[in-house]
Amino acid sequence: MRGAxxxxxxxxxxxxxxxxxxxxxxxxxPLLLLLAVSLHGDGGWTLRGYARFLGAAYSWQVxxxxxxxxxxxxxxxxxxxYPAAFALARTRGAVQSLLIAALLLPLSLSVIVKAFGWTVxxxxxxxxxxxxxxxxxxxxxxxxxxxxxxxxxxITNIFLPFMILPIFTVVRQIDPRLGDxxxxxxxxxxxxxxxxxxxxxxxxxxxxxxxxxxxxxxAYVIPNLLMGDRYQTLSTTIATAFLYLQDPQRGSVAGVVxxxxxxxxxxxxxxxxxxARATP
Amino acid sequence: MRRPLLPLLGLALAWIMLAAxxxxxxxxxxxxxxxSLSPSPVFQLPQGELSxxxxxxxxxxxxLLPAVLLSLQVAAFATAASLVxxxxxxxxxVRGQFxxxxxxxxxxVSPLMLPGLVIGLAMLQYFRxxxxxxxxxSLLLAHVIIVLPxxxxxxxxxxxxxxxxxxxAARTLGLSYPRAVLRVMxxxxxxxxxxxGLFGFLASFDNYPISIFLTDVYHRTLPIQLLxxxxxxxxxxxxxxxxxxxxxxxxxxxxxxxxxxxxxxxxV
Numbered sequence: 001m002r003g004a005x006x007x008x009x010x011x012x013x014x015x016x017x018x019x020x021x022x023x024x025x026x027x028x029x030p031l032l033l034l035l036a037v038s039l040h041g042d043g044g045w046t047l048r049g050y051a052r053f054l055g056a057a058y059s060w061q062v063x064x065x066x067x068x069x070x071x072x073x074x075x076x077x078x079x080x081x082y083p084a085a086f087a088l089a090r091t092r093g094a095v096q097s098l099l100i101a102a103l104l105l106p107l108s109l110s111v112i113v114k115a116f117g118w119t120v121x122x123x124x125x126x127x128x129x130x131x132x133x134x135x136x137x138x139x140x141x142x143x144x145x146x147x148x149x150x151x152x153x154x155i156t157n158i159f160l161p162f163m164i165l166p167i168f169t170v171v172r173q174i175d176p177r178l179g180d181x182x183x184x185x186x187x188x189x190x191x192x193x194x195x196x197x198x199x200x201x202x203x204x205x206x207x208x209x210x211x212x213x214x215x216x217x218x219a220y221v222i223p224n225l226l227m228g229d230r231y232q233t234l235s236t237t238i239a240t241a242f243l244y245l246q247d248p249q250r251g252s253v254a255g256v257v258x259x260x261x262x263x264x265x266x267x268x269x270x271x272x273x274x275x276a277r278a279t280p
Numbered sequence: 281m282r283r284p285l286l287p288l289l290g291l292a293l294a295w296i297m298l299a300a301x302x303x304x305x306x307x308x309x310x311x312x313x314x315x316s317l318s319p320s321p322v323f324q325l326p327q328g329e330l331s332x333x334x335x336x337x338x339x340x341x342x343x344l345l346p347a348v349l350l351s352l353q354v355a356a357f358a359t360a361a362s363l364v365x366x367x368x369x370x371x372x373x374v375r376g377q378f379x380x381x382x383x384x385x386x387x388x389v390s391p392l393m394l395p396g397l398v399i400g401l402a403m404l405q406y407f408r409x410x411x412x413x414x415x416x417x418s419l420l421l422a423h424v425i426i427v428l429p430x431x432x433x434x435x436x437x438x439x440x441x442x443x444x445x446x447x448x449a450a451r452t453l454g455l456s457y458p459r460a461v462l463r464v465m466x467x468x469x470x471x472x473x474x475x476x477g478l479f480g481f482l483a484s485f486d487n488y489p490i491s492i493f494l495t496d497v498y499h500r501t502l503p504i505q506l507l508x509x510x511x512x513x514x515x516x517x518x519x520x521x522x523x524x525x526x527x528x529x530x531x532x533x534x535x536x537x538x539x540x541x542x543x544x545x546x547x548v
Contacts, residue, residue, distance in 0.1 A: 016372035016384050019365040019428065027391055027399065027425045030406035034398070037405055080301050087291070087298035099302065100542045101533065106305045108479070109529045110486040112506045113522040117308025119510075120315055120323045120519075127311060127325065157308065160301060165546050189287045210393075218395030220489050225510065235397050235489075242401055242493070252405075255398040266393050 031259070038252035049253040059237075063257065066233040069155065069223075070216035074163075076156045077212045081163035082205065088164065089171040107161040115225040118154040119145060122226070146227055154226045159215050163208040170204030202276040210269035214262050234258040309526055316519035323516060334520040341517060347505035350419075354501065355484035358423035359431075359477050365424070366431030366476065374439040385436055392429035396489035399425065404493040415499035422494055423484045430480035431473075438472030471540040478536050478545075482529065 041048050053059050088099055106114065121127050122144040129141040144150040174197070182192040220235040232240070234254055241251035315323050319331035338344065366388075373385045391399060400422070407418050442465065450460035488503040495504055509518050536545050 013372050013376035013378040013381075015368040016376070019369035019388055019432070020384060022365055022424060023388055023391075023428065026403070026421055028387075030399070030402035033406050033409060034402035080297050080304075083290075083294040083297040084301045087294035090291075090294075097537075097542055099298070100546045101537070102302045102306060104533055104542060104546060105526075105529060106309065108482045108533060109309070110503060110506070110522075110525055112486075112488065112503050112510070113312060113525050114308045116510060116518060116522055117312040120311050121308060123323070126323075127307075157304060160305060164301065168546070189290075193290070214393055218397065218489075220397050221507070225507075235395065238397050238401060239492070242404075248405065251401060255395075255401050258395050259398050262394050262398075266390075 034252050034255055034259075037248055038256045041249055049249045053250060053253045053257070059254075062232050062234060062237055063261075065231075066217050066235075066258075067261075069151070069219075069233065070213050072152055073155050073159060073216040074209055074213045076152070077160050077163040078205070078209060080156075081160055081208065082167055082201075085164050085167035085171050085204070088168050089174075103161045103164055106157075107165075111158060111221045112225075114158060115154060115222055118150070118157065118226060122150045122153070148227075151223060151226045151231070155216060155219055155222050158219070158222055159212045162211040162215060166207035166211065167201060167204040170201050174200050199276075203273060206269055206273045206276050210265060214265045217261055217265070218258065234261075312519050312522045313526065315516050316523040318516065321515060323519070334516040337517045338520050338524070341509065341521065343500060343505055344521065347500050347502045350416075350499060351485050351502040354419050354423050355427075355481045357420050358427040358484045359481045361424050362427040362431045362480055363473065363477055366428055366435055367473075370432060370435035370439050373436055374442075375444065385432070388432045389429045391425050392433070396426075396487065400490035400493040403490065407494070415494060415496040418494040419491060419499065419501065422490050423487065426484050426487055426490060427480035430483060431476040434472045434476035434479075435469070438469050442468055471544055474536060474539050475545050478532055482532060 038049055039045050039047065088096065091099060123129075124141045124143070124145075126144075128144060129138075132138045132142065133140075144153075178196055178200075179192055182196045183189075187195065218235060219233070220239065223231060223233050223236060224239075229236070229240070234257060238251050238254045238258065241247045241254060245251075311325070314325040316334055317330045317332075318324050318326035319329065319333065320326075369384070369388055373381045403418070403422050403425075407413070407421075412418060446464045446468075447457075447460045450464045451457060455463060486503060487501070488507065491501045491504055495501060500508070506518070506521065509521070533542070533545075536542070
């Protein structure tokens with residue numbers, strides 16, 4: 001038997017080497033190349049691609065539209081998901097399992113299948129319009145497919161589980177006696193919520209908001225299917241530039257802009273998460 | 281005196297939101313299943329009798345079977361490779377003492393947080409620059425980057441809770457090092473393996489934004505083939521295919537539930 005049968009701790013770091021090599025070769029280097037392509041043109045390094053893209057008012061419309069879509073999606077998901085996570089945390093046993101299954105099934109299901117479901121639901125003679133008319137809310141079918149309202153419904157639907165689950169994970173760890181303790185100390189329900197519950201759930205909220213926002217700004221399939229080609233977000237701009245216009249520089253520039261936005265969200269949320277943990 | 285009004289109101293609101301969320305989330309699935317069982321050739325929920333005619337036509341959809349097989353092959357390869365790479369890296373990050381461990385963990389999980397379309401575009405240019413133009417190897421390589429973050433994330437979380445002294449304890453009881461790892465570490469980490477592997481597999485199977493840049497006419501993954509059917513004349517055969525995918529996803533979740541427990545899977 002060898003004396004060093006126990007894994008030597010100093011050398012254990014090398015176990016990360018294969019994964020790091022693969023990720024560097026297949027992920028980091030391609031992204032660096034993308035950056036290089038976006039800065040390359042006319043046989044030299046140039047910012048011309050960025051000047052062309054960011055100098056156009058249309059590009060700013062696209063960026064603004066992408067951010068606004070992500071903002072509203074995140075806000076609706078939070079408004080629905082935060083209270084829903086609390087209710088979910090109060091359930092027990094089989095009911096809870098069933099409800100979690102109802103969240104995990106759509107989460108794991110192909111985006112294209114869900115998008116297809118929404119195209120059926122939202123069309124002029126679709127289920128949503130029939131319900132609206134049957135309930136007397138409208139007389140004529142509303143135009144929902146290929147509108148921003150329809151898009152918002154669809155995209156919220158795709159990302160809602162990513163808001164509920166992180167908040168649920170945090171809420172179910174809160175000791176219910178904390179609320180009683182706060183009440184014993186004379187706190188009113190509103191005061192208890194704001195001073196005790198809300199701060200404790202903040203890490204889950206930060207995690208959920210980050211996930212939903214970064215997924216929404218990058219969403220491609222849903223805007224493409226529910227809005228069509230006219231509606232350009234950063235993602236659809238990249239795809240159009242590359243797959244149809246054969247303009248790699250434009251696609252790369254838009255790609256770097258989207259990448260920068262995503263990185264800003266991730267870094268910003270890491271900072272927020274640290275603050276949320278630091279506040280008592 | 282206590283005033284229970286607000287908590288009660290808050291709780292009622294919470295229940296309403298939960299019910300609304302579940303109905304909202306399941307609505308597109310229910311409609312898809314409904315349309316697939318309706319005899320009507322336009323998208324309609326069945327009124328009265330059910331029909332299997334759209335399922336009979338699934339087999340005749342051109343390109344469906346190759347697409348399913350390709351997607352399964354790519355997802356299986358990527359998941360297997362990621363489990364090996366991810367396990368080694370997770371052990372290194374959790375057990376190692378070297379500087380930059382956090383940075384490595386963040387780096388290996390980061391493809392999950394960055395836009396897939398940008399990663400796909402970057403890979404396309406990179407593979408072309410290297411002279412790699414074949415679709416299959418491109419897809420296999422690319423999908424490792426899709427699955428690896430899922431495996432890495434759950435395994436780092438699982439390993440952080442694992443008490444490595446247990447291995448020493450098992451060795452004191454006379455087990456060899458490999459047997460100690462097999463008997464003690466593998467069972468404890470199995471839930472992380474399964475959860476990371478299942479979600480990673482599904483993410484690869486469902487991936488559109490990266491694959492779209494790497495496929496060619498002869499190698500279309502299932503999501504790309506599906507989107508093409510939708511773009512062409514869509515009839516309820518698509519609903520039947522979608523229902524089969526829903527059934528497959530349910531099956532995967534059922535397996536996960538039996539092996540790990542759903543509530544644990546939801547914790548990722």
